[in-house]
Amino acid sequence: MATGRNHRPATRSRGIPEATVARLPLYLRALTALSERSVPTVSSEELAAAAGVNSAKLRKDFSYLGSYGTRGVGYDVEYLVYQISRELGLTQDWPVAIVGIGNLGAALANYGGFASRGFRVAALIDADPAMAGTPVAGIPVQHADDLDRIISENGVSIGVITTPPGAAQQVCDRLVAAGVTSILNFAPTVLSVPDGVDVRKVDLSIELQILAFHEQRKAGEDTAADSAPDPAAPPVRATTTSRKGPDGDMPAVMPA
DSSP: OOBTTTOOOSTTTTTOOHHHHHHHHHHHHHHHHHHHTTOOEEOHHHHHHHHTSOHHHHHHHHHHTTOOOBTTTBEEHHHHHHHHHHHHTTTSBEEEEEEOOSHHHHHHHTOTTTGGGTEEEEEEEESOGGGTTOEETTEEEEEGGGHHHHHHHHTOOEEEEOSOHHHHHHHHHHHHHTTOOEEEEOSSSOOOOOTTOEEEEOOHHHHHHHHHHHHHHHHHHHHHHHHSOOTTSOOOOOEEEEEEETTEEEEEEEOO
């Protein structure tokens, strides 16, 4: 199997839009589920529904891969799994280094889904001397002072940053200097990188804030609906009251 350090995916050279690249993992996940159920073919409508996109967008995305399906039959599931895996570079070995072995870093190191998708956790790195030598997921943690050597010896192509935000940029700079050109950043901060280095950011707090916004909006809509007048209710009639005038009782119309 080729290693990711020397062989990079061809998606950019083939002009596949970034938005399409971002959807390819969604298609692959849905196709893998179909493959595990021994489903041989799938229509664009069925696959689009499973991936959460519309079928026209799916067909457009697949046209960039040179896959158009067969009218009346659909797409061959196994071939699409192979084709998308190849485009994403998942048929290669991608050595990954995780920097910052706190709770999140340790959880990622223990995640079993990386290896099946071509990502091998090759190194765990932390700045705490007390962590050095401690095994996490069967891999001994190494000290950050040796980061350059660790990256070089393991042929690391992807760095994962799970440090506190104050340390993330320095770690990023060291990873880039050591030759890492792709970084997955879990630290809640924006990283500055030179041209040729790709950064993907995962910020769980931002995602929760977006969900909170939608929850608040739904709660506001429910409140507005509860306070709206019932169109089936009978109209409220104007009521009259009497007050004394100089010539006796004088009716006064009061608004309902």
